[in-house]
Amino acid sequence: MARRAIPKSEETRRRILAAALKVFGERGFEAATMREIAAEAGVAVGAAYYYFDAKDALVMAFYEQAQEEMAPALDAILKRSKTLEQRLHGIIGQKLEYFAPNRTLVSALTGHIDPAHPLSPFSRATAPIRDRDLGFFERAVAESQLRLPATILPFLPRLLWLYQMGLVLFWVYDRSPKQERTEMLFEKTLKMMLAAIKLAGLAPIKPLLKPLLKPAGELLRAIYDEAAC
């Protein structure tokens, strides 16, 4: 209720979060214990729950922090690169690189696909984070000149965001050395997407593509224009 912007108790919160990340790093997310985290922070278990709703909320806090830390780099990437391919490669590559040391932590987040779960990437609770993230894809699309049907273009940022989520999901569980399978999936699917976009913008074969693009447009409108999701 006080008016200070930086109450001193923020220190405690930070200490708990730092302790959590340390223990997560040592034991992994699942094996880490709230009791151990509290002990590491020199605090009682209850204190951890005073600042964080649940164990997963600690990971969410980590993600929010990551998002803030990455924002400048992503912005630079958007400004530096000129094609959509460069932009997507840059944005997604940056994220994977950033999260690489904490792969198992990220899996604790992507593990919840139920949109009803507050920590799901699709939940209403995470909408602000999602929207901020979406902004980068909107810029990536807007600042590239793309020939695409008007029924599809408006949904492209959200489709790309979804594409990125899928990629991260694959990456999180990718057991190949240095996650090279994800690397490959990324390269190939990126090529495919750009080829598809190019194809969809080609005037001469429009009638051939219609049976594909028409239901696509209808679907996107119906799925996205009701409710959040």
Place this chain on the structure above:
Amino acid sequence: MARRAIPKSEETRRRILAAALKVFGERGFEAATMREIAAEAGVAVGAAYYYFDAKDALVMAFYEQAQEEMAPALDAILKRSKTLEQRLHGIIGQKLEYFAPNRTLVSALTGHIDPAHPLSPFSRATAPIRDRDLGFFERAVAESQLRLPATILPFLPRLLWLYQMGLVLFWVYDRSPKQERTEMLFEKTLKMMLAAIKLAGLAPIKPLLKPLLKPAGELLRAIYDEAAC
């Protein structure tokens, strides 16, 4: 270790599974308690764990049972229908219909995307179930005459299986009345898929499609031909 095919203790197993399904139906999966399930079956908690490795394993048992019960119907659908569209519509529609009364139960299964988790649809432990399921899609593809590049055709059944998984995932969390959004997603995406397949088989525009189909073929080969997944 004994050689009897139907040991009488099978009775206990069945009673526990039946009790579990009853309690799941009443309380939902999460709220249901192993203690309550055991009580309902007139048995100690330990007994439930003697027959089932974990709480989720009860859902897995339900799924195996469902698969067996559905097999004849799926077989009939394959025999009855003649186009790929009819086959896919039939197979997937049948499954959704069958599982409709137990939607929340299915969500307990699809909730694990980690391939390392034994109950994940992608785990090694569930490979037999997955393969049996895949068989229906293989038949659906084989018995339809399709013009598709040889680099892609062999993977089509697995792609269709994956498509079905995605659809089920959406369905499980679909909060719209009567799951009509899933219905729509199903109709539209099915149309799109068939249009895409038709397009890919069209000779005249082959060079245009090459930048799309070539990386697709390479990707599929690389992803599927190493390890299980």
Place this chain on the structure above:
DNA sequence: CTTTTGAGTTGAACGTGTTCAAAATCGTGT
């Protein structure tokens, strides 16, 4: 200075899924 307030903190207690050593029961050979 005294009292009141409420954010911050504590740790025992709860309910959960799961484990496991022991007890009960069963099947079979003698």
Place this chain on the structure above:
DNA sequence: ACACGATTTTGAACACGTTCAACTCAAAAG
């Protein structure tokens, strides 16, 4: 009928995430 090993069953115990009534104590109010 008995014994004995394997199978089945028991329920107390464990570790965990989470809750919450009680406690502290600095600062605002009187």
